[in-house]
Amino acid sequence: MRAVVMYAPGDVRVEQREDPKILAPTDAIIRLSATCVCGSDLWPYRGLDEHDGPVPMGHEYVGVVEEVGGEVTSVEPGQFVVGSFFASDNTCEICRAGYQSRCVHAVPMAAIGTQAQRARVPLADGTLVATPAMPEADLIPDLLAASDVLGTGWFAAVAAEAGPGKTVAVVGDGAVGLLGVLAAKQLGAERIVAFSRHADRQELAVEFGATDIVTERGDEGVARIKELTGGLGAHSVIEAVGTQESMMQAIRSARPGGHVGYVGVAHDVELPGRELFYSIVHLHGGPAPVRRFLPGLIELIWDRTINPGKVFDLELPLEEAAEGYRAMDERGAVKVLLRP
Amino acid sequence: MRAVVMYAPGDVRVEQREDPKILAPTDAIIRLSATCVCGSDLWPYRGLDEHDGPVPMGHEYVGVVEEVGGEVTSVEPGQFVVGSFFASDNTCEICRAGYQSRCVHAVPMAAIGTQAQRARVPLADGTLVATPAMPEADLIPDLLAASDVLGTGWFAAVAAEAGPGKTVAVVGDGAVGLLGVLAAKQLGAERIVAFSRHADRQELAVEFGATDIVTERGDEGVARIKELTGGLGAHSVIEAVGTQESMMQAIRSARPGGHVGYVGVAHDVELPGRELFYSIVHLHGGPAPVRRFLPGLIELIWDRTINPGKVFDLELPLEEAAEGYRAMDERGAVKVLLRP
Numbered sequence A, B: 001m002r003a004v005v006m007y008a009p010g011d012v013r014v015e016q017r018e019d020p021k022i023l024a025p026t027d028a029i030i031r032l033s034a035t036c037v038c039g040s041d042l043w044p045y046r047g048l049d050e051h052d053g054p055v056p057m058g059h060e061y062v063g064v065v066e067e068v069g070g071e072v073t074s075v076e077p078g079q080f081v082v083g084s085f086f087a088s089d090n091t092c093e094i095c096r097a098g099y100q101s102r103c104v105h106a107v108p109m110a111a112i113g114t115q116a117q118r119a120r121v122p123l124a125d126g127t128l129v130a131t132p133a134m135p136e137a138d139l140i141p142d143l144l145a146a147s148d149v150l151g152t153g154w155f156a157a158v159a160a161e162a163g164p165g166k167t168v169a170v171v172g173d174g175a176v177g178l179l180g181v182l183a184a185k186q187l188g189a190e191r192i193v194a195f196s197r198h199a200d201r202q203e204l205a206v207e208f209g210a211t212d213i214v215t216e217r218g219d220e221g222v223a224r225i226k227e228l229t230g231g232l233g234a235h236s237v238i239e240a241v242g243t244q245e246s247m248m249q250a251i252r253s254a255r256p257g258g259h260v261g262y263v264g265v266a267h268d269v270e271l272p273g274r275e276l277f278y279s280i281v282h283l284h285g286g287p288a289p290v291r292r293f294l295p296g297l298i299e300l301i302w303d304r305t306i307n308p309g310k311v312f313d314l315e316l317p318l319e320e321a322a323e324g325y326r327a328m329d330e331r332g333a334v335k336v337l338l339r340p
Helices: A039-045 A137-146 A149-159 A175-186 A199-208 A218-228 A244-253 A273-279 A290-302 A318-329 B039-045 B137-146 B149-159 B175-186 B199-208 B218-228 B244-253 B273-279 B290-302 B318-329
Strands: A002-008 A011-016 A028-036 A062-068 A080-082 A118-121 A167-171 A191-195 A212-214 A234-239 A254-262 A270-272 A282-285 A312-317 A335-339 B002-008 B011-016 B028-036 B062-068 B080-082 B118-121 B167-171 B191-195 B212-214 B234-239 B254-262 B270-272 B282-285 B312-317 B335-339
Touching: A002 A039, A002 A318, A011 A318, A028 A080, A028 A137, A039 A318, A062 A137, A080 A137, A137 A149, A137 A290, A137 A312, A149 A175, A149 A234, A149 A254, A149 A282, A149 A290, A167 A175, A167 A218, A167 A244, A175 A191, A175 A199, A175 A234, A191 A199, A191 A218, A199 A212, A212 A218, A218 A244, A234 A244, A244 A254, A244 A270, A244 A273, A270 A273, A270 B273, A273 B270, A312 A318, A318 A335, B002 B318, B011 B318, B028 B080, B028 B137, B039 B318, B062 B137, B080 B137, B137 B149, B137 B290, B137 B312, B149 B175, B149 B234, B149 B254, B149 B282, B149 B290, B167 B175, B167 B218, B167 B244, B175 B191, B175 B199, B175 B234, B191 B199, B191 B218, B199 B212, B212 B218, B218 B244, B234 B244, B244 B254, B244 B270, B244 B273, B270 B273, B312 B318, B318 B335
Parallel strands: A167 A191, A167 A234, A191 A212, A234 A254, A254 A282, A312 A335, B167 B191, B167 B234, B191 B212, B234 B254, B254 B282, B312 B335
Antiparallel strands: A002 A011, A028 A062, A028 A118, A028 A335, A062 A080, A270 B270, A282 B282, B002 B011, B028 B062, B028 B118, B028 B335, B062 B080
16 A cells, blocks of 8 residues: 655655554554644654654544454444544543543554555544444545544643633644634634634634634733733633743633643643742643544534534645645645545 | 741741731731741741742731721621631632632732731731631631641642542642642542651541552652552642652652642742643642632531641740741641741
8 A cells, every 4th residue: 555654854755555454353444535644743744853764654534444353343344434543442441531542552543654545443443433424525624634633622622621701712823723713612612812823824713713813922922812801811722832932822821710721742841830830720731532522523524513624725645745744844734635 | 016027048036016007998907816837938948939038927817807997898806717828809800710819909918927916918808708706716726727728738639629439649748738638538539648758747647538648759659659540540639849859740640631739839840841741631720719718618617527727736926936937847847836
């Protein structure tokens, strides 16, 4: 099969790899209908993560089940499925508490690579959720978004306790931040302030439910949030970048007792204990337990209540994956969908 | 009146100061029945906080109202009252959300000094809670504890979401940690693990509700918590120290998705973003909004359901305050009560 491999920062290739095989009786093999490039793939692409190339890439996926191991009971060949970027058993105590991304048997799909024609999905019963039927073609980008970027934005909004009567600020106008806006809207937030200085992203933020756009960043951005909230700060803040500046902007944008939901993978972040202490905010985040939200998100997509696939503004054949990475790196695209 | 003043690290004196006066119509003047030395007073005493002496000391207090300003309506002269270490209006949006320690008009009582015979309490209507009647003498230490150390331990337990079915770990065996144990017990926690290596504190922890004592610290202590919880970590962790080691011990003792409630005033703490991210814990803490809990705590004390005053293991006349500081500094006493 054809698959994306990163050899070194900036060096992404599509090459021939062996087709995946069932290795454990709990595995499933899926044929991918679509996959995509994640903002987190850009960290190694930019040389900001350690990288021992060549490594298979990708952890977002939707597709059709081709084969299942002998112990798999909840999905069967022929079904269209969505899974999250961590395979999870969905039965352990951590999973049952809703933290499937830290399942005691978690397997990161990034270690398997889903920017490919086929992929092995471990713990298929716990990981995969089948759609009610084969989806219409135009729903596939929406369902793919649920696999990570929507689920992650949704987790951030839940972690930030977005809801009725709340003012929600969103730091980061990438796909996750934009879908954090969508999630906050769906969760009933009263006012949603998106930090963004890019016209196309501002437009999508407003379409997803943003009521205000703030173009300032850092402490100036914080000052604007304070102005918009009677000097208090937002009730809820979504952080979807992962830098020191974005984390501090998020914490400082929240009011005392407010909630910060952070999902940007932290890079060189050190939170000053004294400032955090006196901020008296709630801080919750990490790798999103997307599996918790998948059934509900699939339903919202199936009913055409939400259209998260709009974050894909560039679609390429898998063979042109390198071009997709380049576009996202240069911010020419918000998020790139790849067709295997 | 007589009052405690810190001139420099290690240099605590009791001297003559002017009696306080009503400065604003929302003030009250109280005559203190008891006051005490706080663990946080030890930071400047040990030269670990910046100190521009001489400064009045103390922020915990119970006593009898002597005089009120013209706008005070909820308390009157002759009543016995308990207040928190932040004066708060209890009417602003932040107070109504339960974060009175960050009231938009908050006044730190530490800036006024309550290790004294009398004290001015700003925002008396929002700050002071009267007891149902003049308390019996043996209840005074319990009520004094509510002013800070009990309210702080209680907030930590609430922030850590201690409750039925939960395993709660408590980092720190000072008065706040011990009262965190008491709070976790009252909130219905199933199992309470106290980190402590001092026999007298272990004994009090068990009396307050600890089911297990762990004497190891740091990563060894974390390993013990994992052993006690099937490898997962505690659901809830209370942090009541404020050092880098104690914060990391708390975060690492919590299971994925668990809750860390931290109330130790952070000193030279930098939280590593990446580790915090992957821990996927909830982190909440800061200066405790004791006022939120005061009415309920006073009721539990009045009914003799709880006896938090047990943390006072040394009682001295106010004139001997310096001896009280020394005893706490040398860990000869858990907490020192001063009689003005």
